[in-house]
Amino acid sequence: MNRILAVHSSPRGERSHSRRLAEVFLDACLAAHPGAELTRREVGRGFIPHVNEAFVAAAFYPQPASRPLSMQADLALSDVLVDEVLGHELLVISAPMYNFSVPSGLKAWIDQIVRMGRTFDIIEDNGIAQYQPLVWGKRAVIITSRGGHGFGPEGPNAAFNHADTLLRTALGFIGIEDISVVAAEGEESDNQAFQASCVAAERQLRVLAEQLR
Template sequence: MKKMLAIHASPRGERSHSRRLAEVFLDVWQTANPEAQLTRREVGRASIPHVSEAFVAANFYPQPKARPLAMQADLQLSDELVSELIGHELLVISVPMYNFGIPSGLKAWIDQIVRMGLTFDVAQDSQGVAQYQRLLVGKKALIITSRGGSGFGPGGEYEAMNHADPHLRTALGFIGIDDITVIAVEGEESVAEVFRRSSDEAEGQLRELARSF
């Protein structure tokens, strides 16, 4: 049975274009996979704690299996989020680009799930050089993103200013998820017709992809 985890990262509700497009994709995907399991995780309109000193101390406690109860409590949500991610082979992230990057709620989620010993590990080679091991190899991800302006995609005039989906590619790739598709809609804050064409094109791509994802 296929299992998909959908992460919604926009702080907006029904006005969110990334959410709307994600739901188009998910509706078609569920129709094509009626026996599949879909789990939604809200990080845009829910409070995902940012990394704190207590989190760091608990995360890097030298004997993970002997953490004090207080430290276990500090990592409880992170453990839940990691387990959730591990338990699904398909990942969908819907996210707007805010000020050239991702919203803080999604960044907090990333910081909660990139965990040494759980989603990645570190070993030393014979020369004492750190070698990173990716522990979530084999998963597939889709990033559905909306950008207020235009030209932020590959080859675009402002490609170098896009630190949203490239950031996600880097973070997910670090833990082993490198089979990633990005579908973007651009131009919400420019010409209405430009945005409409971009939105229609993205929706068509998502409907097609959903049938085989």
């Protein structure tokens, strides 16, 4: 893993548990891969514009090679964000669960990088659209914190989890299917239970960093 892209999505700073856990993992990765290059992308405390009509018109322009300059401008940030994803081998996303999903800044980032002709294509088969991913050979690690308990697979609240499950779907759609999820749960419970969950998550992240060698 020579190039790592870290995407932080919590609006909180030092109080963010997902950020802190991500830094534990990133430190372990850099220790295991001394020559690795780390790029950070802030989408929680830095503004990522939501998709608007101009973006959609430019993204689906029928002749991408001859887009008007105004449309190129509408896609300028998206091009930067897509290039970041394509230019790194490991994608690390830190994301708290907010109201059963991801923070709005992270959703805006997803909408900016899931781009026809850049990260996926559409091929018609007997008039029916078929989607083809364009991103290959990459891994992703999703590091998430949840206020409640039981949102993981087979948990009693798994059906309410539209956070890391959304990320899995979006990343898989563009071709990133090698995905690991590490979660800390229970911030809204007693502190002892939450701290135990964080310690377990830290241990899992350090092991995962070693396995990426």
